[in-house]
Amino acid sequence: MKVKVAAGxxxxxxxxxxxxxxxxxxxxxxxxxxxxxxxAIENLVDELSNIILKSSDDNNYELAGIGIGAPNGNxxxxxxxxxxxxxxxxIIPLAKMFHQKCSVNAWLTNDANAAAIGEMIFGIAKGKKxxxxxxxxxxLGSGIVANxxxxxxxxxxxxxxxxxxxxxxxxxxxxxxxxxxETYCSATGLVRTMNEWISEGKQSSLxxxxxxEITAKQIFEAAQNNDxxxxxxxKFTAEILGMALADAVAxxxxxxxxxxxxxxxxxxxxxGQTKHYMEQNLLHIYKNKVSIVASQLPESDAAILGxxxxxxxxxx
Amino acid sequence: MKVKVAAGxxxxxxxxxxxxxxxxxxxxxxxxxxxxxxxAIENLVDELSNIILKSSDDNNYELAGIGIGAPNGNxxxxxxxxxxxxxxxxIIPLAKMFHQKCSVNAWLTNDANAAAIGEMIFGIAKGKKxxxxxxxxxxLGSGIVANxxxxxxxxxxxxxxxxxxxxxxxxxxxxxxxxxxETYCSATGLVRTMNEWISEGKQSSLxxxxxxEITAKQIFEAAQNNDxxxxxxxKFTAEILGMALADAVAxxxxxxxxxxxxxxxxxxxxxGQTKHYMEQNLLHIYKNKVSIVASQLPESDAAILGxxxxxxxxxx
Numbered sequence: 001m002k003v004k005v006a007a008g009x010x011x012x013x014x015x016x017x018x019x020x021x022x023x024x025x026x027x028x029x030x031x032x033x034x035x036x037x038x039x040a041i042e043n044l045v046d047e048l049s050n051i052i053l054k055s056s057d058d059n060n061y062e063l064a065g066i067g068i069g070a071p072n073g074n075x076x077x078x079x080x081x082x083x084x085x086x087x088x089x090x091i092i093p094l095a096k097m098f099h100q101k102c103s104v105n106a107w108l109t110n111d112a113n114a115a116a117i118g119e120m121i122f123g124i125a126k127g128k129k130x131x132x133x134x135x136x137x138x139x140l141g142s143g144i145v146a147n148x149x150x151x152x153x154x155x156x157x158x159x160x161x162x163x164x165x166x167x168x169x170x171x172x173x174x175x176x177x178x179x180x181x182e183t184y185c186s187a188t189g190l191v192r193t194m195n196e197w198i199s200e201g202k203q204s205s206l207x208x209x210x211x212x213e214i215t216a217k218q219i220f221e222a223a224q225n226n227d228x229x230x231x232x233x234x235k236f237t238a239e240i241l242g243m244a245l246a247d248a249v250a251x252x253x254x255x256x257x258x259x260x261x262x263x264x265x266x267x268x269x270x271x272g273q274t275k276h277y278m279e280q281n282l283l284h285i286y287k288n289k290v291s292i293v294a295s296q297l298p299e300s301d302a303a304i305l306g307x308x309x310x311x312x313x314x315x316x
Numbered sequence: 317m318k319v320k321v322a323a324g325x326x327x328x329x330x331x332x333x334x335x336x337x338x339x340x341x342x343x344x345x346x347x348x349x350x351x352x353x354x355x356a357i358e359n360l361v362d363e364l365s366n367i368i369l370k371s372s373d374d375n376n377y378e379l380a381g382i383g384i385g386a387p388n389g390n391x392x393x394x395x396x397x398x399x400x401x402x403x404x405x406x407i408i409p410l411a412k413m414f415h416q417k418c419s420v421n422a423w424l425t426n427d428a429n430a431a432a433i434g435e436m437i438f439g440i441a442k443g444k445k446x447x448x449x450x451x452x453x454x455x456l457g458s459g460i461v462a463n464x465x466x467x468x469x470x471x472x473x474x475x476x477x478x479x480x481x482x483x484x485x486x487x488x489x490x491x492x493x494x495x496x497x498e499t500y501c502s503a504t505g506l507v508r509t510m511n512e513w514i515s516e517g518k519q520s521s522l523x524x525x526x527x528x529e530i531t532a533k534q535i536f537e538a539a540q541n542n543d544x545x546x547x548x549x550x551k552f553t554a555e556i557l558g559m560a561l562a563d564a565v566a567x568x569x570x571x572x573x574x575x576x577x578x579x580x581x582x583x584x585x586x587x588g589q590t591k592h593y594m595e596q597n598l599l600h601i602y603k604n605k606v607s608i609v610a611s612q613l614p615e616s617d618a619a620i621l622g623x624x625x626x627x628x629x630x631x632x
Binding site: 130146153154156157161176247248250251253254255281283284285286289 | 397445446460462463465467468469470471472473474475476477479480481484491492493559562563564566567568569570571597599600601602605
């Protein structure tokens with residue numbers, strides 16, 4: 001009998017990463033390409049389909065299906081809808097395109113939902129029925145699992161906690177509104193905080209770097225070297241995230257919140273302080289019940305495993 | 317064959333209402349008692365059990381089960397937990413008590429969750445898989461339905477949207493924190509708004525009534541008579557509720573929000589304006605997709621039908 005594998009594809013703003021994944025979460029082959037190689041989506045689908053089919057064939061695997069995580073991916077219709085950070089505009093029926101090319105079922109969802117399913121099947125949320133997945137990257141993505149199922153909502157677009165308003169009339173968000181959570185709590189949000197404070201004249205070891213060159217990683221390193229402003233920026237980020245998560249808990253009462261993304265490497269600078277501020281803001285009935293944990297999946301693999309999980313979630 | 321009925325019990329701060337309900341939502345017998353008759357919970361369970369069993373027996377009904385809606389009712393353990401507005405303190409294992417007395421299964425949940433199930437089975441949300449139930453009474457209660465199921469959370473206490481913070485450091489809430497949604501958007505919240513403004517010297521036809529005597533109904537009547545301050549109080553309430561619902565939609569992406577409670581009688585003064593402000597605040601992907609509707613169940617029956625639905629939801 002052939003070994004079954006799922007193809008997991010993670011489409012980001014810069015790269016597309018794909019892999020063949022066994023149903024116990026092992027990556028048995030992997031491929032990476034820069035997005036800029038594919039000005040037309042058809043090129044990407046053609047090339048990836050060919051390599052996935054060939055690799056399955058060469059290794060005598062049976063391809064069980066294709067799972068894709070992508071920004072603005074809608075699970076219900078399998079389309080990427082108006083993704084601002086991808087080169088392909090409008091509505092892209094990506095699941096259908098892969099299905100037609102590879103003759104297997106294909107599913108699409110957004111990156112944070114894929115990560116949530118990945119954590120539920122292979123990761124730290126294994127067996128959990130009620131948890132939140134929060135991805136802290138360029139923005140803040142979220143996937144909500146309740147009653148053991150991912151919540152997609154009536155239109156496939158549930159779980160945009162990053163676009164709830166945490167500070168009314170606060171920072172301008174890319175979505176056109178003001179004060180969205182992700183403008184404060186994300187790698188980009190942390191950098192914005194630091195740049196704002198430096199431009200106000202606050203002192204930091206990073207103050208001589210151009211504003212548009214400071215990275216979240218540099219702020220973390222400065223914080224490790226006891227730069228007071230960098231430490232304060234992490235505290236500020238954690239305080240806002242803690243307040244937001246206290247509100248989030250009142251919706252679906254999860255027992256666990258899984259954080260994922262580069263910022264999570266800051267460890268207790270982020271997670272410990274976020275937990276502190278969440279507890280401070282929780283309604284009494286939820287206090288001391290909710291864990292905040294870091295994803296344990298290898299960083300480069302989590303999104304791919306999550307995408308592949310879409311297949312195993314449907315076929316196993 | 318005997319006709320099956322469920323007992324629905326609605327426990328409120330002032331009254332307990334109970335009824336025998338057929339599986340198509342018809343109330344075939346009803347009972348009402350003041351809560352103050354029952355200083356000990358055992359007295360209530362004894363008397364209600366006797367009347368439910370006797371009425372079922374007299375009418376040749378088969379009692380299929382008992383459903384109870386009560387403040388701070390926890391679905392998972394069937395207990396009322398520390399309800400501030402009830403005479404019985406601590407943890408009351410109410411479902412178990414009724415089960416032991418009546419020898420049928422008994423389920424308990426909080427009032428807003430019971431109303432959500434009632435709307436899903438008998439009401440305006442019939443057949444809907446993703447909706448929010450919002451009850452506007454003394455507080456703001458909520459029940460969240462996603463993927464066709466009520467969300468209870470890991471501990472049975474999900475759905476406390478009334479205790480998300482809408483105005484940081486805002487009004488003192490009974491829960492001990494500040495700025496909870498229900499301190500603004502509820503019958504009590506509307507009255508607080510009016511009293512605050514009158515005490516600041518703003519003019520209204522209600523300004524000569526004692527602050528602790530003004531009711532939401534009087535504010536509604538004043539608004540109908542074009543009292544500018546009463547109209548403004550409804551607008552203020554709707555604006556805050558609209559902002560909060562815009563955030564709520566980003567969690568579970570419902571297609572419908574059902575409003576229930578005395579305030580809903582204000583019709584477009586509340587619902588129309590809330591819809592307006594919700595749309596103004598929604599993330600673009602959710603715009604013009606979400607209906608806000610009033611519950612159509614008879615007001616005195618909705619909570620009982622909801623409680624009885626707990627039985628039909630489990631046994632039909």
